[in-house]
């Protein structure tokens with residue numbers, strides 16, 4: 001497929017890796033955080049870490065929306081879904097996240113709750129249209145990529161006068177999370193974490209552009225390279241970061257220029273602004289409460305806001321105390337540091353959210369990374385020219 | 386769930402929808418979030434919506450830049 005295969009050219013990937021090796025200063029180390037789960041997945045799947053010199057280390061960041069959603073929000077959705085008049089629609093990834101009382105959306109569905117997996121917000125609108133006697137709630141989750149589709153769904157619902165459609169918004173903002181990580185990198189109670197630069201999110205940036213990262217690069221003196229998700233994108237972006245570190249600069253650079261502009265997608269940003277407003281504060285798993293880091297529906301859309309319409313409350317819920325997702329999402333620990341990893345916690349029976357989505361650090365490491373030492377990483381792509 | 390893929394526009398449909406193809410698989414998606422879409426364009430598809438157009442010239446330029454970086458090779 002065009003614009004996929006060309007960026008999986010194994011020979012070029014290895015050539016760039018050699019360039020990185022030649023560029024690094026052996027007397028220092030380089031720690032780069034990939035914010036996005038998509039990068040975590042690519043790094044694991046294509047075994048990119050193995051191609052890097054030992055003094056270049058990748059730190060998995062919190063950029064997987066499933067992983068950072070606190071259990072309490074899913075508990076609240078389940079509480080809603082078990083009400084007889086409610087149909088809860090959501091993206092498939094959320095279904096297996098373990099929450100309180102041994103439940104998950106999947107288990108709640110088996111127990112009789114009307115919970116439906118959808119591929120798109122458009123599917124949830126079709127359900128609301130086809131079943132006017134049900135109250136259809138879209139359990140919305142995601143960074144800036146999934147927010148415009150939710151905003152449009154609301155606009156369509158209003159245009160069609162769908163009185164039985166509402167949204168439970170859990171949309172969160174990338175720059176706010178990056179800021180929190182950089183602010184606390186030296187002083188966090190879980191321990192300090194060294195970050196020399198960041199791989200910036202690709203698809204989030206198609207929406208918001210590269211501009212919001214400029215103030216972060218400036219304030220924290222960290223280079224940020226917005227990077228695409230194919231192996232060549234990722235490895236070349238690491239070379240760009242190494243060069244910036246060597247030169248002592250901290251700019252925002254755009255490697256994914258084929259889809260990302262400085263200002264992003266104005267139409268999408270406009271849709272977001274029309275429908276959503278900033279929440280004062282929002283709780284993130286692993287990162288705690290972050291001010292102005294999430295979006296709720298504007299008050300003029302209160303009747304489409306499931307939290308208000310159904311008087312939802314978010315219970316304070318405890319994560320499994322043995323699960324290290326919190327430290328992993330901060331980049332302080334690696335999946336293999338967790339005692340449960342691969343023993344009681346696997347993608348078939350996840351104990352924590354990082355094991356659920358393929359972009360979660362634990363799942364990516366379980367599926368691809370753990371075979372690395374045995375030489376069993378996914379090699380199939382390397383034959384693609 | 387943030388994974389998104391390049392797809393190619395086959396046909397424009399009413400209501401800001403389009404039929405797109407990806408490796409022989411066809412899908413109907415919303416193009417309400419992108420401007421000036423024409424058949425043959427490549428789009429970034431995510432949860433049923435196109436988020437951006439892929440700039441084919443920039444795509445080639447990026448590849449050329451990467452290839453250039455491997456020339457004059459070190460090590």
Ligand code: SF4
Nearest residue numbers: 324325338345352362
């Ligand atoms: S291996 Fe499982 S229990 Fe351990 S941190 Fe990862 S998700 Fe949590």
